[in-house]
Amino acid sequence: MKLSKKKFVADFTRTLHERFALSLEDSSNYEFYMSLGILTRAYYAKAWQKSTEQLKRNQSKQAYYFSIEFLPGKLLKSNLLSLGIYDTVAAGLKDLNLDLDELANYEPDMALGNGGLGRLASCFMDSLASCGLPGNGNGIRYNYGLFKQKFVDGYQVELPDSWLTSGNVWEVRKENKAVEVGFGGEVYLVPDGSGGLQPLYENQEILRAIPYDTPVVGYQNDIINQMRLWSVEIPLREEGKYLTVEQRKAVEDITAVLYPDDSSEAGRLLRLKQEYFFVSAGLQSIHNYFTSLGLPIEDFPSKVAIHINDTHPALCVPELMRLLLDVNGLTWEKAWDLTVKTLSYTNHTILQEALEKWPIFMVQSLLPRIYQIIQEIDARFVAEKTPQVGPTLVRNTRIIQDGVVHMANLAIIGSHSTNGVAKLHSDLLKNVVLHDFYLLYPERFNNKTNGIAHRRWSQLANPALSQVLDETIGTTWRKNIEDIALLKAYREDDEVLKALHAAKRHNKERLGQLILEKTGVRVSPDAIFDVQIKRLHAYKRQLLNLLHIVKLYLDLKGNPQLAMVPRVFIFGAKAAPSYDYAKTIIKCINEVANLVNHDDTLQGKLKVIFLENYNVSLAEVIIPAADVSEQISLASKEASGTSNMKLMLNGALTLATLDGANVEIRDAVGEENIYLFGLTVPEVYGYYQRGDYCAMDYYHADPVLQKVLNAFVNGVIPNIQQEGHVIFESLLNYNDEYFVLRDFASYVAAQAAIEADYQNQRHWTQMSLQNIASMARFSSDRTIESYAADIWHIESKQ
Structure with a gap:
């Protein structure tokens, strides 16, 4: 839409007066935010009505x-961007001594x-x-x-x-x-007068x-x-x-x-x-x-x-x-x-x-008519398919079996x-x-x-990088993400590489300020920002990341003068309330963070930050600042991943197993621009078929791994007496369900390669450029x- 700054200021002032009966001088930032939201709605109201009417008419x-x-x-900034008035609104608010970013903070x-x-x-x-x-x-x-x-x-x-x-x-x-939804009661099938049956409901909760x-x-x-x-x-x-x-x-x-x-x-x-x-x-x-x-x-x-x-x-x-x-x-x-x-x-x-899977009695009591229909679907499936493919295949795929209803089936x-x-x-x-x-x-x-909505994860989340792209390849990439590939032509351009590095540093400083505000821990933008942000689950292997952090801590304690590129490990994740093991891992990460962040003998070389209540807004600050993208699930367990794509778009280099979409990221960026480690899918399934994986063998064969695991139970990491034993037992006595110990040495080697490469900033930024320029295939528009x-x-x- 077309909108002048003058008109916006007039519209905004009028909306504030009409909505709150307040002057600019008497209003709070919350009232400014609400007025801006109401005005933005007004700007797209006609288009919404037209879109709806056109669909019905056609x-x-x-x-x-x-x-x-x-x-x-x-949604505030996203809607302004999509309407094409983001810059106009930001400028108009500035004339009123208001800041768009500050007002957007009031949106939950x-x-x-x-x-x-x-x-x-x-x-x-x-x-x-x-x-x-x-x-x-x-x-x-x-x-x-x-x-x-x-x-x-x-x-x-x-x-x-x-x-x-x-x-x-x-x-x-x-x-x-509005509609009505019914639960429970009894359902009887009665004649409908034309030779068929119709349901008769009694005692339903509506x-x-x-x-x-x-x-x-x-x-x-x-x-x-x-x-x-x-x-x-x-x-x-x-x-x-x-x-x-x-x-x-x-x-x-x-x-x-x-x-x-x-x-x-x-x-x-x-x-x-x-x-x-x-x-x-x-x-x-x-x-x-x-x-x-x-x-x-x-x-x-x-x-x-x-x-x-x-x-x-x-x-x-x-x-x-x-x-x-x-x-x-x-x-x-x-x-x-x-x-x-x-x-x-x-x-x-x-x-x-x-x-x-839902127990039959539960579906039958809560949704009696639905269960009747599921029964009929299942019976007809069995009757139709058994003559075609035989009883074994049908038994493996039918909906109702072993007392439960299989929803995927x-x-x-x-x-x-x-x-x-x-x-x-x-x-x-x-x-x-x-x-x-x-x-x-x-x-x-x-x-x-x-795929990912690149507009949010580049233009909104990373304006510093977006400006570099605009100045380097023009602005057509904002509308047509395929044009981001034009950046590949600048791999040897030192000015562009410096601009990309400067944008990354700006974003790291911004994240560093947020970390200081939320945790009181000061981190250096010169450090490698190593990021793992996703749901906390054992198969995603935040625990493998933690074992490596403990290794680095023990290395530094053994040799305080150890030459090491400073590292900041950043986590964001929630565990399901009933998932005790995941919550145990959270406790261990937080205690390791508490240990290393307050140990002055480490000379600032190692920091661990777990930002609580991870959400989209937090991700929009973390992702542009990341140097390393942790995508370390056991191969075959992650369906796709999307944080891998967001981090790639923002210039982070991926540390990954060949799992989910990591395989396609490797194909897109080239094996020289990604850090791969660990078991492959055939190797994982080989262990499953042979049944010969023994976690204890890896523990006894690797003195470094022994030292790391022992730290969980010997008091080196304080305040985890119970949790440390749970981790130790799960990996050794319960045989390491997700092969953390099997992949540990390979993971440590990949992390060492990252540290070595990071010291050549030109080469590192070239790899980062290649990741940014290769992301078009991971746009949700394409998907x-x-x-x-x-x-x-x-x-x-x-």
């Missing part, structure tokens, strides 16, 4: 992305996700709008999200993240789009689902999509009934927190209730919209594509069947054909623990597409994890390597265009 096919998580981060991070799954979903929302594709998000409007992480005596403590306390300036409550729509602004293209998030309420007709505090809380809990603690039956039941709530609400909303078009129900798949992001929304399969059978009165065969054509599924993991059988999120991951799905399904449906399997063309069959509105 009856365009739309994609609906169902995800239990979204992690959009703050939306607590709608945890890690890569939610951030990917938000990157996809950004790319759908920016590529002009008609696509919408569907999820839950959590009141508290995951949790706000605090460290108390080194331990993770979970506090409520009350991000909605002051409201959300971007969302719009759509009262007229809840009201209210949608809150958040616009997703396309990048400078006047196209606005939306993310629809559902909140639960008690229907008005129930309000007159007496409800105890406990009954009311049970309702509110459905949209209170992300990932309720599932270590108890009550927690698991709540999580299942959550999943059905947003699936049913979303599908009813889509069904109502389609009905308003006046088209025959047979056209449903030609106008609607519904995507199941991981197994959490797998109930889309029986819920869509319920609508088509019970509302539209279709035959089973016709409803099933439409369902399979409409739905598609992304698998995000090979870990069995993450492939959701349901999603695969009930959809026309199953994709992995990196080439290696997709190959593992076909050849190992879902091999039996691949034998049944080879045509359904495909790969869609993940989403592949989804649109190959799976959803939706077309751009541009």
